[in-house]
Amino acid sequence: xxxxxxxxxxxxxxxxxxxxxxxxxxxxxxxxxxxxxxxxxxxxxxxxxxxxxxxxxxxxxxxxxxxxxxxxxxxxxxxxxxxxxxxxxxxxxxxxxxxxxxxxxxxxxxxxxxxxxxxxxxxxxxxxxxxxxxxxxxxxxxxxxxxxxxxxxxxxxxxxxxxxxxxxxxxxxxxxxxxxxxxxxxxxxxxxxxxxxxxxxxxxxxxxxxxxxxxxxxxxxxxxxxxxxxxxxxxxxxxxxxxxxxxxxxxxxxxxxxxxxxxxxxxxxxxxxxxxxxxxxxxxxxxxxxxxxxxxxxxxxxxxxxxxxxxxxxxxxxxxxxxxxxxxxxxxxxxxxx
Amino acid sequence: xxxxxxxxxxxxxxxxxxxxxxxxxxxxxxxxxxxxxxxxxxxxxxxxxxxxxxxxxxxxxxxxxxxxxxxxxxxxxxxxxxxxxxxxxxxxxxxxxxxxxxxxxxxxxxxxxxxxxxxxxxxxxxxxxxxxxxxxxxxxxxxxxxxxxxxxxxxxxxxxxxxxxxxxxxxxxxxxxxxxxxxxxxxxxxxxxxxxxxxxxxxxxxxxxxxxxxxxxxxxxxxxxxxxxxxxxxxxxxxxxxxxxxxxxxxxxxxxxxxxxxxxxxxxxxxxxxxxxxxxxxxxxxxxxxxxxxxxxxxxxxxxxxxxxxxxxxxxxxxxxxxxxxxxxxxxxxxxxx
DNA sequence: ATGAAAGCGCTAACAG
DNA sequence: CTGTTAGCGCTTTCAT
Numbered sequence: 213x214x215x216x217x218x219x220x221x222x223x224x225x226x227x228x229x230x231x232x233x234x235x236x237x238x239x240x241x242x243x244x245x246x247x248x249x250x251x252x253x254x255x256x257x258x259x260x261x262x263x264x265x266x267x268x269x270x271x272x273x274x275x276x277x278x279x280x281x282x283x284x285x286x287x288x289x290x291x292x293x294x295x296x297x298x299x300x301x302x303x304x305x306x307x308x309x310x311x312x313x314x315x316x317x318x319x320x321x322x323x324x325x326x327x328x329x330x331x332x333x334x335x336x337x338x339x340x341x342x343x344x345x346x347x348x349x350x351x352x353x354x355x356x357x358x359x360x361x362x363x364x365x366x367x368x369x370x371x372x373x374x375x376x377x378x379x380x381x382x383x384x385x386x387x388x389x390x391x392x393x394x395x396x397x398x399x400x401x402x403x404x405x406x407x408x409x410x411x412x413x414x415x416x417x418x419x420x421x422x423x424x425x426x427x428x429x430x431x432x433x434x435x436x437x438x439x440x441x442x443x444x445x446x447x448x449x450x451x452x453x454x455x456x457x458x459x460x461x462x463x464x465x466x467x468x469x470x471x472x473x474x475x476x477x478x479x480x481x482x483x484x485x486x487x488x489x490x491x492x493x494x495x496x497x498x499x500x501x502x503x504x505x506x507x508x509x510x511x512x513x514x515x516x517x518x519x520x521x522x523x524x525x526x527x528x529x530x531x532x533x534x535x536x537x538x539x540x541x542x543x544x545x546x547x548x549x550x
Numbered sequence: 551x552x553x554x555x556x557x558x559x560x561x562x563x564x565x566x567x568x569x570x571x572x573x574x575x576x577x578x579x580x581x582x583x584x585x586x587x588x589x590x591x592x593x594x595x596x597x598x599x600x601x602x603x604x605x606x607x608x609x610x611x612x613x614x615x616x617x618x619x620x621x622x623x624x625x626x627x628x629x630x631x632x633x634x635x636x637x638x639x640x641x642x643x644x645x646x647x648x649x650x651x652x653x654x655x656x657x658x659x660x661x662x663x664x665x666x667x668x669x670x671x672x673x674x675x676x677x678x679x680x681x682x683x684x685x686x687x688x689x690x691x692x693x694x695x696x697x698x699x700x701x702x703x704x705x706x707x708x709x710x711x712x713x714x715x716x717x718x719x720x721x722x723x724x725x726x727x728x729x730x731x732x733x734x735x736x737x738x739x740x741x742x743x744x745x746x747x748x749x750x751x752x753x754x755x756x757x758x759x760x761x762x763x764x765x766x767x768x769x770x771x772x773x774x775x776x777x778x779x780x781x782x783x784x785x786x787x788x789x790x791x792x793x794x795x796x797x798x799x800x801x802x803x804x805x806x807x808x809x810x811x812x813x814x815x816x817x818x819x820x821x822x823x824x825x826x827x828x829x830x831x832x833x834x835x836x837x838x839x840x841x842x843x844x845x846x847x848x849x850x851x852x853x854x855x856x857x858x859x860x861x862x863x864x865x866x867x868x869x870x871x872x873x874x875x876x877x878x879x880x881x882x883x884x885x886x887x888x
Numbered sequence: 889a890t891g892a893a894a895g896c897g898c899t900a901a902c903a904g
Numbered sequence: 905c906t907g908t909t910a911g912c913g914c915t916t917t918c919a920t
Contacts (some may be wrong), residue, residue: 256689258662259872262603268899269912307636327600351594493834497836498835522589565891570889606914742913
């Protein structure tokens, strides 16, 4: 490995001079600058940023901890973060909590051990409103941006998230504008804050339109296409005469739509279906799905910008970004009944 | 920040003693061990792995450079890598080349500057058969595992990839076994090694079956669903009387199938369609798509294992993993004509 | 079983 | 414009 001192020896100058040249500080003669630069280049010198960091007290390292980097809910966020981090001249440490609390703690402690200057965290859900690790993170002075909804134990950090309730209510309003009055909702797991917000948006839109939430129209579905199909089967069995179905996410919506189409229902002529999330499949679906597009990449960029501000010592407040409705073929004017 | 010396002071011992305790070396009395441990815990000590690395010459850092972490072709690989790396006690630096050569060089140099001990690389395609960066990487003694096909300028590294030609030929054989004799192929960009291998597999299977590749049945499509639709339109216009269509990937296959269904063709009764890649949508598609599943996660695990061996100084050879055919509803027995 | 000295590669602070 | 000294937090080596 080529070190500064190796270059210094060959160039007949001190280590300091070489250091200064390579950092391009002023107060160095053009002659030595050129000579040293050429030598460094030729010898294949690559600075040791960690050794430098030890001295300068900045590591140039940020870390991101997410449940799973392959999860479509986070890949684009991580991609955007990577982009920001790169642009800032930092490097990004990535690790996966796999949704497990203990594992998340390991990831966080490793980030602390590397003296990461900042941390992007998509937190694992905990029942306990307090968590020691987060105190440790705070004590270390690590800047933190929470990705997504902020749990109680992350109270002291800023976060960035899509305004899910708002977007979900827009989806409902879209159906209302199309004349639908009996809109079923296929709800997700009650523990998920995200699923909560989406249901809240649905309720809000109905209330605004002067309609009450009819419990007979709310079905506990889940998260998968099978869950959606199952819930829809129940919906049909209960004969609730809905003219539209709003689902907590695209998979559930597609599961529902699949079943309906297989049973001979026409979408959207007889029944409208809307999802949430705009997963890649939603556009390619049998009936291109009306859904809500999450600004994932934008969320990542926003998180990156917030981190930059935090690192500069500025005070930063949490942000909500609007999600947008994508109207496709699966929603249309209300018919008489289903 | 709590340092060893801080603990030493409070415990009334030397820094060395604390260091030894925390690394759990022998030759330390149980008493001091307990005392120091308690103190470290209580003071919230987190070792500085970079300072340690400076001394011990190992950084505990691996890096992965891919075009884009949000690309479904790599997310699961990165996820698996992260898993391996974590298990090995290393940390993972992630960066994106965005498919640009200069950017990839920046990413690689940064990994070198961090003294990453190993590098997972999904290389950007270059025309030039040589590339200085890779020489630099080699000179630094960084262990490298190439993800996917290995270009000329990565000749000296090992790689791990799916046996695409083999899998593609299995897809073709599947159609041949169903009685198809006129199988069209929607090819991808000729520059892509992946697209090449898949076409090669198709040809190989035909040859094995004693059939020649009929140029009239090979269409230049591309990579997207639109490309697939366009090529299929041409296919229909040219009236080539194919009974099956094999596509270079799932998107192209789905684009093709969409068009066919919209034109009133029944799949698979009148025409079979097979894709490649098993993207999440393929299963949820109008006609669940027969396709080839890439063992992405397995590729990642294999790459991780190879890296581990390289780090131990063992010699490692490149690996090919089998991809498997997933027969779904879009392929069936050959009919008379299309 | 414990400690003192030295140094990993680099740069801040102070000379000259 | 260039060099010297010291030290970042840790561990290796050698002593006791």
